[in-house]
Amino acid sequence: MNFFNELKTILNKNIRTYGMFIALFVIMFTFSILTDGVFMSPRNISNLINSMGYIAVLAVGMTLVIVIRHIDLSVGFLAGFLGAVAAILITRTSLPLPLVIMAVLLLGSLVGLVNGFLVARLNIPAFVVGLAGMMIFRGALLQVTSRTGTIIVPSRQFNAIGNGFIPDINMLPGYHFVTLLVGALAIAAFVLMEIRNRNTKIRYNFEIPSLPIFVAKLLFISFLIGYVTRILAMYNGLSWTVVIVLIVVTIYHFITNRTVLGRYIYAVGGNPEAAALSGIDVNKITYFVFASMSMLAALSGILYTSRLQSATTTAGTLFELDAIAAAYVGGVSAAGGVGKVTGSIIGALVMASLTSGMNLMGVGISYQYMIRGGILVIAVIFDVMTRNRFAGGH
16 A cells, blocks of 8 residues: 555656656557557557657757747748758758768757847847747748759668668567667666666665655566567667657756756756856856757758658748647646656657547548647646646645
Protein backbone atom coordinates (compact mmCIF):
# COMPACT_ATOMS: atom_id res chain seq x y z
CA MET A 1 0.00 0.00 0.00
CA ASN A 2 2.92 2.36 0.79
CA PHE A 3 4.18 1.86 -2.77
CA PHE A 4 0.91 3.08 -4.29
CA ASN A 5 0.62 5.98 -1.83
CA GLU A 6 4.12 7.13 -2.71
CA LEU A 7 3.40 6.68 -6.44
CA LYS A 8 0.26 8.82 -6.10
CA THR A 9 2.22 11.53 -4.25
CA ILE A 10 4.96 11.59 -6.91
CA LEU A 11 2.38 11.79 -9.71
CA ASN A 12 0.61 14.68 -7.96
CA LYS A 13 3.88 16.56 -7.50
CA ASN A 14 5.01 15.95 -11.09
CA ILE A 15 1.66 16.04 -12.86
CA ARG A 16 3.00 18.58 -15.38
CA THR A 17 5.75 16.15 -16.39
CA TYR A 18 3.82 12.88 -16.35
CA GLY A 19 0.53 14.29 -17.70
CA MET A 20 1.84 14.44 -21.27
CA PHE A 21 3.03 10.82 -21.14
CA ILE A 22 -0.43 9.77 -19.97
CA ALA A 23 -2.02 11.84 -22.77
CA LEU A 24 0.28 10.27 -25.38
CA PHE A 25 -0.48 6.77 -24.13
CA VAL A 26 -4.26 7.43 -24.21
CA ILE A 27 -4.08 8.90 -27.73
CA MET A 28 -2.03 6.00 -29.10
CA PHE A 29 -4.16 3.37 -27.38
CA THR A 30 -7.39 4.99 -28.60
CA PHE A 31 -6.27 5.33 -32.22
CA SER A 32 -4.87 1.80 -32.19
CA ILE A 33 -8.34 0.48 -31.31
CA LEU A 34 -10.20 2.79 -33.70
CA THR A 35 -7.95 1.89 -36.65
CA ASP A 36 -7.82 -1.87 -35.90
CA GLY A 37 -4.13 -1.71 -35.05
CA VAL A 38 -3.05 0.16 -38.21
CA PHE A 39 -2.00 3.20 -36.16
CA MET A 40 0.60 1.16 -34.21
CA SER A 41 1.94 -0.65 -37.28
CA PRO A 42 5.72 -0.32 -37.77
CA ARG A 43 5.24 1.54 -41.07
CA ASN A 44 2.87 4.14 -39.61
CA ILE A 45 4.90 4.73 -36.44
CA SER A 46 8.06 5.14 -38.53
CA ASN A 47 6.36 7.63 -40.86
CA LEU A 48 4.79 9.46 -37.90
CA ILE A 49 8.12 9.94 -36.11
CA ASN A 50 9.97 10.92 -39.29
CA SER A 51 7.30 13.42 -40.34
CA MET A 52 7.49 15.29 -37.00
CA GLY A 53 11.28 15.78 -37.15
CA TYR A 54 11.32 19.33 -38.49
CA ILE A 55 8.66 20.44 -35.96
CA ALA A 56 10.44 18.67 -33.09
CA VAL A 57 13.64 20.61 -33.83
CA LEU A 58 11.70 23.89 -33.85
CA ALA A 59 9.92 22.93 -30.61
CA VAL A 60 13.27 22.51 -28.83
CA GLY A 61 14.27 26.09 -29.68
CA MET A 62 10.81 27.46 -28.99
CA THR A 63 10.93 25.89 -25.51
CA LEU A 64 13.83 28.13 -24.50
CA VAL A 65 12.22 31.20 -26.08
CA ILE A 66 8.99 30.66 -24.11
CA VAL A 67 10.94 29.84 -20.94
CA ILE A 68 12.50 33.35 -21.02
CA ARG A 69 8.99 34.81 -21.53
CA HIS A 70 9.21 35.62 -25.23
CA ILE A 71 7.79 34.23 -28.48
CA ASP A 72 9.23 33.99 -32.00
CA LEU A 73 6.72 33.95 -34.84
CA SER A 74 9.34 34.31 -37.59
CA VAL A 75 10.77 30.79 -37.38
CA GLY A 76 8.27 29.11 -39.71
CA PHE A 77 8.98 31.13 -42.83
CA LEU A 78 12.62 31.52 -41.76
CA ALA A 79 12.84 27.72 -41.94
CA GLY A 80 11.14 27.75 -45.35
CA PHE A 81 13.43 30.51 -46.66
CA LEU A 82 16.67 28.95 -45.38
CA GLY A 83 15.58 25.56 -46.74
CA ALA A 84 15.24 27.28 -50.13
CA VAL A 85 18.68 28.88 -49.68
CA ALA A 86 20.12 25.41 -49.05
CA ALA A 87 18.39 24.12 -52.19
CA ILE A 88 19.80 27.01 -54.27
CA LEU A 89 23.34 26.49 -52.95
CA ILE A 90 23.17 22.77 -53.77
CA THR A 91 21.69 23.16 -57.24
CA ARG A 92 23.56 26.25 -58.45
CA THR A 93 26.98 26.01 -56.80
CA SER A 94 29.62 23.32 -56.45
CA LEU A 95 29.92 23.74 -52.66
CA PRO A 96 30.22 20.45 -50.74
CA LEU A 97 27.12 19.47 -48.74
CA PRO A 98 28.69 19.87 -45.24
CA LEU A 99 29.74 23.43 -46.15
CA VAL A 100 26.23 24.25 -47.41
CA ILE A 101 24.67 22.99 -44.17
CA MET A 102 27.16 24.93 -42.02
CA ALA A 103 26.57 28.12 -44.05
CA VAL A 104 22.78 27.85 -43.69
CA LEU A 105 23.03 27.17 -39.94
CA LEU A 106 25.37 30.16 -39.54
CA LEU A 107 22.99 32.36 -41.52
CA GLY A 108 20.17 31.26 -39.22
CA SER A 109 22.24 32.12 -36.14
CA LEU A 110 22.98 35.60 -37.50
CA VAL A 111 19.26 36.24 -38.06
CA GLY A 112 18.64 35.15 -34.46
CA LEU A 113 21.29 37.56 -33.15
CA VAL A 114 19.53 40.41 -34.97
CA ASN A 115 16.22 39.35 -33.42
CA GLY A 116 17.87 39.14 -30.01
CA PHE A 117 19.37 42.62 -30.44
CA LEU A 118 15.98 44.12 -31.34
CA VAL A 119 14.34 42.47 -28.32
CA ALA A 120 17.09 42.86 -25.71
CA ARG A 121 18.73 46.19 -26.64
CA LEU A 122 15.92 48.14 -28.32
CA ASN A 123 13.19 46.65 -26.11
CA ILE A 124 10.92 45.90 -29.07
CA PRO A 125 8.32 43.27 -28.04
CA ALA A 126 9.34 39.82 -29.29
CA PHE A 127 5.87 39.34 -30.75
CA VAL A 128 6.35 42.38 -33.01
CA VAL A 129 9.88 41.34 -34.01
CA GLY A 130 8.63 37.84 -34.83
CA LEU A 131 5.65 39.16 -36.79
CA ALA A 132 7.90 41.45 -38.84
CA GLY A 133 10.30 38.55 -39.45
CA MET A 134 7.42 36.33 -40.52
CA MET A 135 6.43 38.81 -43.24
CA ILE A 136 10.02 39.51 -44.32
CA PHE A 137 10.95 35.83 -44.72
CA ARG A 138 7.62 35.00 -46.33
CA GLY A 139 8.45 37.61 -48.97
CA ALA A 140 12.06 36.40 -49.23
CA LEU A 141 10.86 32.81 -49.79
CA LEU A 142 8.48 33.92 -52.54
CA GLN A 143 11.30 35.92 -54.12
CA VAL A 144 13.86 33.11 -54.28
CA THR A 145 11.29 30.62 -55.58
CA SER A 146 9.57 33.10 -57.94
CA ARG A 147 11.12 31.77 -61.17
CA THR A 148 10.00 28.17 -60.97
CA GLY A 149 7.75 28.05 -57.90
CA THR A 150 9.59 24.91 -56.82
CA ILE A 151 13.32 24.23 -56.63
CA ILE A 152 13.95 20.52 -57.18
CA VAL A 153 16.98 19.19 -55.28
CA PRO A 154 18.65 16.32 -57.17
CA SER A 155 21.32 15.61 -54.52
CA ARG A 156 20.93 12.08 -53.20
CA GLN A 157 23.10 12.85 -50.18
CA PHE A 158 20.99 15.85 -49.20
CA ASN A 159 17.69 14.06 -49.74
CA ALA A 160 18.88 11.13 -47.60
CA ILE A 161 18.86 13.47 -44.56
CA GLY A 162 15.05 13.58 -44.64
CA ASN A 163 14.30 10.23 -46.25
CA GLY A 164 17.21 7.89 -45.55
CA PHE A 165 17.80 5.36 -42.78
CA ILE A 166 20.95 4.35 -40.93
CA PRO A 167 22.78 1.39 -42.49
CA ASP A 168 22.33 -2.11 -41.09
CA ILE A 169 24.23 -5.36 -40.76
CA ASN A 170 22.00 -8.33 -41.51
CA MET A 171 22.41 -10.30 -38.30
CA LEU A 172 18.74 -10.71 -37.34
CA PRO A 173 16.24 -11.57 -40.12
CA GLY A 174 13.13 -9.38 -40.04
CA TYR A 175 14.73 -6.73 -37.81
CA HIS A 176 17.04 -3.76 -38.29
CA PHE A 177 19.84 -5.01 -36.04
CA VAL A 178 21.72 -1.70 -35.67
CA THR A 179 18.50 0.02 -34.50
CA LEU A 180 18.01 -2.68 -31.84
CA LEU A 181 21.62 -2.19 -30.78
CA VAL A 182 21.16 1.58 -30.50
CA GLY A 183 18.01 1.02 -28.44
CA ALA A 184 19.86 -1.33 -26.07
CA LEU A 185 22.68 1.19 -25.65
CA ALA A 186 20.12 3.95 -24.98
CA ILE A 187 18.48 1.87 -22.25
CA ALA A 188 21.87 1.09 -20.68
CA ALA A 189 22.89 4.77 -20.78
CA PHE A 190 19.56 5.83 -19.26
CA VAL A 191 19.80 3.31 -16.40
CA LEU A 192 23.42 4.23 -15.60
CA MET A 193 22.63 7.96 -15.68
CA GLU A 194 19.63 7.54 -13.37
CA ILE A 195 21.66 5.46 -10.91
CA ARG A 196 24.42 8.07 -10.91
CA ASN A 197 21.91 10.90 -10.34
CA ARG A 198 20.33 8.96 -7.47
CA ASN A 199 23.70 8.34 -5.83
CA THR A 200 24.59 12.04 -6.18
CA LYS A 201 21.33 13.05 -4.47
CA ILE A 202 21.98 10.55 -1.67
CA ARG A 203 25.47 11.99 -1.17
CA TYR A 204 24.04 15.50 -0.74
CA ASN A 205 21.08 14.35 1.36
CA PHE A 206 18.44 15.32 -1.21
CA GLU A 207 14.99 13.78 -1.11
CA ILE A 208 14.73 10.70 -3.33
CA PRO A 209 11.95 8.22 -4.14
CA SER A 210 12.03 4.78 -2.50
CA LEU A 211 13.92 1.96 -4.22
CA PRO A 212 10.74 0.19 -5.50
CA ILE A 213 9.49 3.43 -7.10
CA PHE A 214 12.94 4.07 -8.59
CA VAL A 215 13.10 0.55 -10.05
CA ALA A 216 9.53 0.87 -11.39
CA LYS A 217 10.51 4.10 -13.17
CA LEU A 218 13.59 2.44 -14.70
CA LEU A 219 11.56 -0.53 -15.91
CA PHE A 220 8.74 1.59 -17.34
CA ILE A 221 10.94 3.99 -19.34
CA SER A 222 13.25 1.16 -20.45
CA PHE A 223 10.17 -0.70 -21.70
CA LEU A 224 9.03 2.37 -23.65
CA ILE A 225 12.45 2.84 -25.28
CA GLY A 226 12.63 -0.88 -26.09
CA TYR A 227 9.09 -1.00 -27.48
CA VAL A 228 9.54 1.98 -29.81
CA THR A 229 12.95 0.68 -30.90
CA ARG A 230 11.47 -2.73 -31.71
CA ILE A 231 8.66 -1.18 -33.78
CA LEU A 232 11.15 0.92 -35.77
CA ALA A 233 13.46 -2.10 -36.21
CA MET A 234 10.58 -4.04 -37.76
CA TYR A 235 10.33 -1.49 -40.58
CA ASN A 236 13.45 0.34 -41.88
CA GLY A 237 15.08 1.16 -38.56
CA LEU A 238 16.18 4.58 -37.34
CA SER A 239 16.05 7.34 -39.92
CA TRP A 240 18.69 10.05 -40.18
CA THR A 241 15.97 12.54 -39.23
CA VAL A 242 15.40 10.77 -35.91
CA VAL A 243 19.16 10.58 -35.29
CA ILE A 244 19.46 14.36 -35.85
CA VAL A 245 16.50 15.08 -33.54
CA LEU A 246 18.00 12.83 -30.83
CA ILE A 247 21.36 14.62 -31.11
CA VAL A 248 19.66 18.04 -30.84
CA VAL A 249 17.58 16.94 -27.83
CA THR A 250 20.63 15.43 -26.10
CA ILE A 251 22.69 18.61 -26.57
CA TYR A 252 19.93 20.93 -25.37
CA HIS A 253 18.95 18.64 -22.50
CA PHE A 254 22.58 18.77 -21.35
CA ILE A 255 22.75 22.57 -21.74
CA THR A 256 19.52 23.19 -19.81
CA ASN A 257 20.17 20.66 -17.03
CA ARG A 258 23.93 20.47 -16.60
CA THR A 259 25.40 23.88 -17.35
CA VAL A 260 25.53 27.34 -15.79
CA LEU A 261 24.02 28.73 -19.01
CA GLY A 262 20.99 26.48 -18.54
CA ARG A 263 20.51 27.68 -14.96
CA TYR A 264 20.76 31.27 -16.12
CA ILE A 265 18.10 30.70 -18.80
CA TYR A 266 15.62 29.39 -16.22
CA ALA A 267 16.57 32.14 -13.78
CA VAL A 268 15.83 34.79 -16.41
CA GLY A 269 12.53 33.09 -17.22
CA GLY A 270 11.56 32.82 -13.56
CA ASN A 271 12.23 36.47 -12.74
CA PRO A 272 14.23 38.67 -15.17
CA GLU A 273 14.62 41.53 -12.68
CA ALA A 274 15.93 39.29 -9.91
CA ALA A 275 18.25 37.55 -12.40
CA ALA A 276 19.70 40.91 -13.47
CA LEU A 277 20.19 41.98 -9.84
CA SER A 278 22.02 38.72 -9.11
CA GLY A 279 24.57 39.50 -11.81
CA ILE A 280 23.17 37.55 -14.77
CA ASP A 281 23.52 39.35 -18.12
CA VAL A 282 19.90 39.07 -19.28
CA ASN A 283 20.73 40.56 -22.69
CA LYS A 284 23.36 37.91 -23.42
CA ILE A 285 20.93 35.16 -22.46
CA THR A 286 18.35 36.69 -24.81
CA TYR A 287 20.93 36.80 -27.63
CA PHE A 288 21.81 33.15 -27.11
CA VAL A 289 18.20 31.94 -26.97
CA PHE A 290 17.14 33.80 -30.13
CA ALA A 291 20.31 32.82 -32.03
CA SER A 292 19.74 29.22 -30.97
CA MET A 293 16.09 29.39 -32.07
CA SER A 294 16.95 30.69 -35.54
CA MET A 295 19.78 28.18 -35.97
CA LEU A 296 17.32 25.38 -35.21
CA ALA A 297 14.88 27.00 -37.67
CA ALA A 298 17.61 26.66 -40.30
CA LEU A 299 18.05 22.99 -39.38
CA SER A 300 14.29 22.53 -39.54
CA GLY A 301 14.27 24.07 -43.01
CA ILE A 302 17.01 21.68 -44.14
CA LEU A 303 15.09 18.67 -42.79
CA TYR A 304 11.85 19.77 -44.44
CA THR A 305 13.44 20.59 -47.81
CA SER A 306 15.31 17.29 -47.73
CA ARG A 307 12.14 15.36 -46.91
CA LEU A 308 10.26 16.96 -49.83
CA GLN A 309 13.40 16.81 -52.03
CA SER A 310 12.50 20.35 -53.08
CA ALA A 311 11.92 23.90 -51.84
CA THR A 312 8.40 25.23 -52.35
CA THR A 313 6.63 28.59 -51.99
CA THR A 314 4.51 27.27 -49.11
CA ALA A 315 7.38 25.81 -47.04
CA GLY A 316 7.24 27.01 -43.43
CA THR A 317 3.51 27.73 -43.35
CA LEU A 318 2.24 27.32 -39.74
CA PHE A 319 5.52 25.71 -38.62
CA GLU A 320 5.87 28.26 -35.83
CA LEU A 321 2.36 27.57 -34.53
CA ASP A 322 2.98 23.80 -34.54
CA ALA A 323 6.21 24.37 -32.60
CA ILE A 324 4.48 26.64 -30.07
CA ALA A 325 1.67 24.10 -29.66
CA ALA A 326 4.19 21.27 -29.15
CA ALA A 327 6.01 23.29 -26.48
CA TYR A 328 2.84 24.14 -24.55
CA VAL A 329 1.42 20.62 -24.81
CA GLY A 330 4.83 19.37 -23.66
CA GLY A 331 4.57 21.24 -20.36
CA VAL A 332 6.19 24.62 -21.01
CA SER A 333 4.55 27.25 -18.82
CA ALA A 334 2.86 30.22 -20.47
CA ALA A 335 4.22 32.32 -17.58
CA GLY A 336 7.85 31.42 -18.37
CA GLY A 337 10.56 29.83 -16.26
CA VAL A 338 9.22 26.26 -16.55
CA GLY A 339 9.64 23.69 -19.31
CA LYS A 340 11.89 20.93 -20.61
CA VAL A 341 13.10 20.21 -24.13
CA THR A 342 12.30 16.52 -23.63
CA GLY A 343 8.73 17.49 -22.74
CA SER A 344 8.40 19.52 -25.94
CA ILE A 345 9.47 16.49 -27.98
CA ILE A 346 6.68 14.50 -26.31
CA GLY A 347 4.36 17.42 -27.08
CA ALA A 348 5.38 17.27 -30.76
CA LEU A 349 4.75 13.53 -30.72
CA VAL A 350 1.29 14.08 -29.18
CA MET A 351 0.33 16.56 -31.91
CA ALA A 352 1.79 14.35 -34.68
CA SER A 353 -0.06 11.32 -33.28
CA LEU A 354 -3.33 13.26 -33.32
CA THR A 355 -2.79 14.25 -36.96
CA SER A 356 -1.75 10.76 -38.03
CA GLY A 357 -4.63 9.07 -36.20
CA MET A 358 -7.22 11.47 -37.58
CA ASN A 359 -5.84 11.04 -41.11
CA LEU A 360 -6.12 7.26 -40.80
CA MET A 361 -9.72 7.65 -39.64
CA GLY A 362 -10.54 9.99 -42.52
CA VAL A 363 -11.36 12.98 -40.30
CA GLY A 364 -11.78 16.15 -42.37
CA ILE A 365 -9.00 18.76 -42.24
CA SER A 366 -11.43 21.37 -40.86
CA TYR A 367 -12.23 19.16 -37.86
CA GLN A 368 -8.53 18.35 -37.43
CA TYR A 369 -7.66 22.03 -36.97
CA MET A 370 -10.49 22.51 -34.47
CA ILE A 371 -9.47 19.42 -32.45
CA ARG A 372 -5.79 20.42 -32.37
CA GLY A 373 -6.79 23.94 -31.30
CA GLY A 374 -8.90 22.46 -28.53
CA ILE A 375 -5.98 20.33 -27.33
CA LEU A 376 -3.77 23.43 -27.17
CA VAL A 377 -6.34 25.32 -25.09
CA ILE A 378 -6.65 22.33 -22.74
CA ALA A 379 -2.85 22.22 -22.35
CA VAL A 380 -2.68 25.91 -21.37
CA ILE A 381 -5.66 25.55 -18.99
CA PHE A 382 -3.88 22.57 -17.42
CA ASP A 383 -0.74 24.69 -17.03
CA VAL A 384 -2.63 27.56 -15.36
CA MET A 385 -4.54 25.21 -13.03
CA THR A 386 -1.42 23.35 -11.88
CA ARG A 387 0.49 26.61 -11.43
CA ASN A 388 -2.29 28.06 -9.27
CA ARG A 389 -2.53 24.83 -7.33
CA PHE A 390 1.15 24.76 -6.43
CA ALA A 391 1.05 28.49 -5.68
CA GLY A 392 -1.80 27.89 -3.27
CA GLY A 393 -4.44 29.34 -5.58
CA HIS A 394 -7.93 28.03 -6.27
